[in-house]
Every structure is written in structure tokens, then in C-alpha cells.
Amino acid sequence: MYTRALKMAIDKTLKPHEKLSRNKKPVLVCILDGWGENVAKDKYNAIHSAETPVTDSLKENSKRWRTVRAHGTAVGLPSDADMGNSEVGHNALGSGQVIDQGARLVDIALDDGSAFKLDGWKYISEAFPNNTLHFIGLLSDGGVHSRYNQLIGFVKGAAKDGAKRIRVHILTDGRDVPDGTSVKFVEQLEKDLESLDGVDAKIASGGGRMHVTMDRYEADWRIVERGWHAHVLGEADHKFKSALEGVKKLREGDGSKPVTDQWLPPFVVVGDDDKPVGTIEDGDAVALFNFRSDRMVEISKAFEYEDFNAFDRKRFPKTKFVGMMQYDGDLKLPARFLVPPPAISGVSGELLAQEGVTTFACSETQKFGHVTFFWNGNRSGYFKEDLETYVEIPSDTVPFNEAPEMKAREITEAGKEALLSGKYDMVRVNYANPDMVGHTGDLEACVSACTLVDSCVKELLDTCDKMGGRWLLTADHGNADDMVQRQKKSNEPMMGEDGKFLPLTSHTLAPVPVAIGGAGLPEDIVFREDLPKAGLANITGTYLNLLGFATPAHMEPSLI
Numbered sequence: 001m002y003t004r005a006l007k008m009a010i011d012k013t014l015k016p017h018e019k020l021s022r023n024k025k026p027v028l029v030c031i032l033d034g035w036g037e038n039v040a041k042d043k044y045n046a047i048h049s050a051e052t053p054v055t056d057s058l059k060e061n062s063k064r065w066r067t068v069r070a071h072g073t074a075v076g077l078p079s080d081a082d083m084g085n086s087e088v089g090h091n092a093l094g095s096g097q098v099i100d101q102g103a104r105l106v107d108i109a110l111d112d113g114s115a116f117k118l119d120g121w122k123y124i125s126e127a128f129p130n131n132t133l134h135f136i137g138l139l140s141d142g143g144v145h146s147r148y149n150q151l152i153g154f155v156k157g158a159a160k161d162g163a164k165r166i167r168v169h170i171l172t173d174g175r176d177v178p179d180g181t182s183v184k185f186v187e188q189l190e191k192d193l194e195s196l197d198g199v200d201a202k203i204a205s206g207g208g209r210m211h212v213t214m215d216r217y218e219a220d221w222r223i224v225e226r227g228w229h230a231h232v233l234g235e236a237d238h239k240f241k242s243a244l245e246g247v248k249k250l251r252e253g254d255g256s257k258p259v260t261d262q263w264l265p266p267f268v269v270v271g272d273d274d275k276p277v278g279t280i281e282d283g284d285a286v287a288l289f290n291f292r293s294d295r296m297v298e299i300s301k302a303f304e305y306e307d308f309n310a311f312d313r314k315r316f317p318k319t320k321f322v323g324m325m326q327y328d329g330d331l332k333l334p335a336r337f338l339v340p341p342p343a344i345s346g347v348s349g350e351l352l353a354q355e356g357v358t359t360f361a362c363s364e365t366q367k368f369g370h371v372t373f374f375w376n377g378n379r380s381g382y383f384k385e386d387l388e389t390y391v392e393i394p395s396d397t398v399p400f401n402e403a404p405e406m407k408a409r410e411i412t413e414a415g416k417e418a419l420l421s422g423k424y425d426m427v428r429v430n431y432a433n434p435d436m437v438g439h440t441g442d443l444e445a446c447v448s449a450c451t452l453v454d455s456c457v458k459e460l461l462d463t464c465d466k467m468g469g470r471w472l473l474t475a476d477h478g479n480a481d482d483m484v485q486r487q488k489k490s491n492e493p494m495m496g497e498d499g500k501f502l503p504l505t506s507h508t509l510a511p512v513p514v515a516i517g518g519a520g521l522p523e524d525i526v527f528r529e530d531l532p533k534a535g536l537a538n539i540t541g542t543y544l545n546l547l548g549f550a551t552p553a554h555m556e557p558s559l560i
């Protein structure tokens with residue numbers, strides 16, 4: 001069940017690279033979030049439709065440009081039908097290892113039944129006979145944050161182990177799965193809960209994932225506060241007799257504009273007495289059923305921390321609280337969990353800090369933790385704080401198609417300044433736009449986002465060249481490279497009844513580009529040709545080489 005990394009003892013010292021010396025010039029690692037290299041090259045590929053002279057020109061040097069796999073088993077996901085995502089992508093980029101990820105670890109723990117023998121389960125099962133068991137999480141089979149069959153696996157396990165009263169608090173998706181599918185997931189869940197013998201099981205509250213509960217990196221605590229009100233206190237403006245009725249009604253919006261699954265307002269399910277059917281009370285058990293960490297950290301703090309002032313909780317029930325996993329390895333948050341998280345050790349950040357390498361990492365809020373927390377193997381702290389500078393540029397709090405430029409210009413300025421300062425051996429930045437605007441399904445906005453990012457990349461690469469540095473440009477998974485839902489066999493774009501194309505809001509299965517270069521990179525340094533199946537984890541050794549170090553034995557081979 002555990003990864004290669006755990007099985008072998010890791011030598012955490014870095015050895016010098018045979019050919020590339022540490023030239024004391026900066027190495028830039030630039031990640032374009034959600035920038036895939038898709039075979040579909042029609043107008044729905046926003047990267048193809050955008051003006052991208054800089055990234056296009058890199059392709060011309062076939063010895064220093066290639067693609068790598070960013071989805072499925074290449075990044076530790078259960079199957080090659082699983083699209084990549086930022087968590088697994090940045091874990092791989094930072095660690096150089098293919099690690100069994102949460103999605104897979106939970107599958108295994110459910111399959112072999114070990115999940116029901118672990119401490120987390122024993123802890124919550126104390127509440128089964130006399131109190132309510134609550135599940136909170138993303139209702140979806142997207143496999144990025146959660147999966148429906150895993151929720152059902154735990155619900156059934158609870159029923160079998162004597163839970164008498166179960167309440168599920170749902171966050172609707174429409175981001176990892178097509179918009180509108182919330183209705184079918186709610187229908188299915190209501191049926192599945194009803195079919196449990198001798199258990200009073202219901203959906204109790206919910207809301208759209210971008211508006212309720214699933215904030216990340218403290219971008220907007222009000223999102224979590226809305227969730228707390230609905231799930232815990234049973235308070236929301238919208239009250240319905242059933243979740244199905246609620247989701248259908250809320251999708252209609254106020255009549256002027258429909259609301260998509262991602263953005264549904266919070267709602268509470270009430271009984272015939274108009275009282276909420278499932279508030280969270282002292283003695284209840286609460287299990288978050290998302291395996292992915294970033295969007296579960298804040299709600300975990302709200303349930304776990306006695307001392308908490310991000311918002312007024314009004315009431316703080318003493319619950320038996322568990323996460324699907326432990327979401328933050330440094331904070332040990334939450335303290336209890338259903339399945340042990342992936343063990344990620346010997347990550348590049350730790351090794352580099354040990355060698356005295358100075359690092360600058362920057363993104364805007366929405367991706368800040370991607371280049372720090374995920375990059376460092378789901379650790380929120382520093383390895384050696386005096387060597388690591390982390391800069392977060394506050395993201396806007398609007399749907400990003402309304403501001404597709406996001407903070408790309410500010411990130412560029414910060415990156416340039418870091419390169420020019422001469423203070424940093426490694427500068428890494430992440431541009432959020434292709435991913436965050438891609439998720440809105442707004443093609444036009446996404447095209448303009450990609451055009452802007454390409455021009456920002458030029459500024460960064462030019463600055464790196466000016467400093468005599470070396471650079472590596474890549475992405476963590478696809479997204480902007482396909483903005484339309486397609487027919488399975490023919491790959492033809494799908495149109496809705498209104499004649500408009502059906503937007504694809506999710507990531508894609510596309511591989512991602514990798515390019516290396518820079519004024520400080522000797523001419524004869526090119527990509528090797530014997531790694532056709534390389535994935536994101538092969539990139540770590542590659543940038544370690546650019547920094548003058550050999551690829552450590554516990555990492556995937558370098559592309560150079």
C-alpha cells in the first residue's frame with residue numbers, strides 16, 4: 001500500500017551534477033497551471049486560440065521541448081482515466097516521486113476493509129449508537145477531491161457498524177464534472193440513503209463548492225462561514241423539504257440568470273416542522289469525506305480548534321471529528337483521520353534547503369499553497385525559513401472569467417524582482433490563469449488569460465536570460481487546452497439545446513509541455529530520448545540538474 005519512497009531508505013544529500021555546475025546564477029521554474037498540450041487543436045482549445053508566440057517558439061527546439069504525462073498512474077492516481085490535478089501534480093513536481101495518492105489510498109482501505117479497523121473509524125463509531133454521524137464533502141465522482149463511491153462505502157460501513165442516524169452535507173461540484181450533474185448525484189444519494197435498512201439517513205444541508213465551505217489558502221473565510229451556518233447551525237436563507245428540490249430550484253437562480261453547480265448558495269433541508277433535519281450537536285461524529293487537502297484545511301480548523309477567530313462560530317459543538325485523511329502534515333490537522341495520507345518524504349525543497357540553496361516561491365492566493373504546501377509534500381511550514389522566501393499575492397474574490405488577468409502581472413513583477421535581486425538560487429512561480437479561468441467554462445475569457453500568460457512568460461524568461469540563468473517551463477495538468485465537452489468516440493464538440501457549445505469546466509487528460517533553456521545553459525544540454533513515458537515526477541531531477549545537482553536515487557530520472 002505504501003510508496004516506493006517509503007520502502008527505500010532515502011539519502012537526502014545532493015551530489016554535484018557531472019556536467020552542470022552550480023553557476024550561482026538563478027534557476028527559474030515556471031508553472032502554468034492548467035496548460036495542457038492537447039491533440040484537439042480547434043477553437044475550443046483556448047491555448048491554441050490564444051496569441052502565444054513565446055510558448056509556440058519553444059516548441060521549435062525539439063531537443064529542449066517535449067511533453068510529459070500529468071494524469072492517471074503517472075501521478076499516483078488509481079487509473080489512467082483520472083485527470084490530473086494541482087495536488088497530485090505539484091506533489092510530483094516537488095518530490096520527484098510517483099506517490100500513491102489519496103484517491104488510491106482510500107480505494108485500497110475500503111477494498112481490503114482496513115479503513116474500518118483504524119483508529120479514526122473506532123473514534124467516530126463511539127457516536128454511532130446514540131448520536132448522529134455527519135459526512136461533509138464534495139458530491140461528485142470527479143476523483144479530484146472526493147469520489148461518490150467512497151462516500152457510499154463509508155456510509156454503508158457505518159450502517160453495518162451500528163450507526164442509527166446519518167446526515168450528509170453536500171457541496172455540489174460542476175467543476176470536476178459537467179455543470180448540472182449535481183441533480184443526478186443528489187437523486188442517487190437520496191436513493192442510496194433511503195435504501196439503508198434501519199438507519200435514519202438524509203441529506204441535511206449543502207451549497208456550491210466555490211461558494212460554500214470549500215475555500216482554500218484563506219482566500220475568503222466567508223465561504224467557510226456560510227458552510228458552518230448551514231451544516232452546523234442549520235441556518236441559511238434557502239430552506240427546502242428535500243435536497244433534490246433545493247438543488248433544482250437554486251440552479252434556476254432569480255430568473256434573470258441561472259446559477260451553476262459550483263456557485264449554488266447555501267441551503268438547509270427542513271422537516272415538516274420547518275426545523276433543520278440535521279444540525280451538528282455535542283457528541284455527534286463528523287467525517288469530512290474529501291481526500292484532497294487544500295479545500296478541507298479551513299473547515300477542519302473550524303471543527304477542531306478551540307481557539308479560533310476566522311469567523312464567529314456562534315456555537316462550537318464538541319464533536320468527534322475526523323478528516324478522510326490528515327490534510328496538513330505540519331499542523332497535524334486534523335488530529336484524527338480515516339485513512340493515513342500519502343507519505344511524501346525526501347522532497348526537493350528539503351534537500352535543497354539542506355544544501356543551503358536559497359529559494360523564492362510565489363503565486364497568487366488561489367495557487368499559493370500549490371507552489372509551497374503541495375510542492376513540499378503537504379507541509380505548511382518551511383524547511384529552513386532563512387533560506388526560503390514565500391510570497392503570496394492576494395487573489396481577487398470574483399468569478400475569474402470576470403477578471404481573467406488575475407494576478408499574472410503582479411506575479412511576473414515579483415518573479416522578475418527575485419531574479420534580478422541575485423538573492424535566490426531558485427525562483428519558482430505559478431500562473432493560476434489557464435486553470436482558474438478554464439474552470440469557469442468561459443472560452444473567450446480563457447483565451448485572453450492564455451494570451452496574457454504567454455506574454456508574462458516572455459518577461460520572466462528574458463529576465464532570467466539577462467541574469468545568465470537557466471529556466472524550466474512546465475504545467476501541472478491540462479485545463480485551458482479544452483473548453484468543450486466532446487463526443488466520446490468522434491471527439492466532436494457537443495452543443496446544447498440553445499445552440500451554444502457545452503462548456504468543459506474540468507481539467508483534461510492532456511500531457512503537459514516541458515521546456516528548458518536560458519543563457520546559462522550549455523548548448524549540449526538537451527533532453528534524452530529514452531524516456532517516452534516520463535511524467536511530472538521526472539521534472540524534479542531535471543531542475544535539480546539545472547541547479548547543478550545530480551538526480552537523487554529516490555527520484556524519477558531526469559529528462560536531461
Ligand SMILES: O=C(O)[C@@H](CO)OP(=O)(O)O
Nearest residue numbers: 085086087144175176435
Ligand atoms: O479548484 C480545484 O480545487 C481543482 C479542481 O477541483 O483545481 P486544481 O487542482 O487546479 O487546484
Ligand SMILES: [Mn+2]
Nearest residue numbers: 033034086476
Ligand atoms: Mn492546477
Ligand SMILES: [Mn+2]
Nearest residue numbers: 034435436439
Ligand atoms: Mn484546476
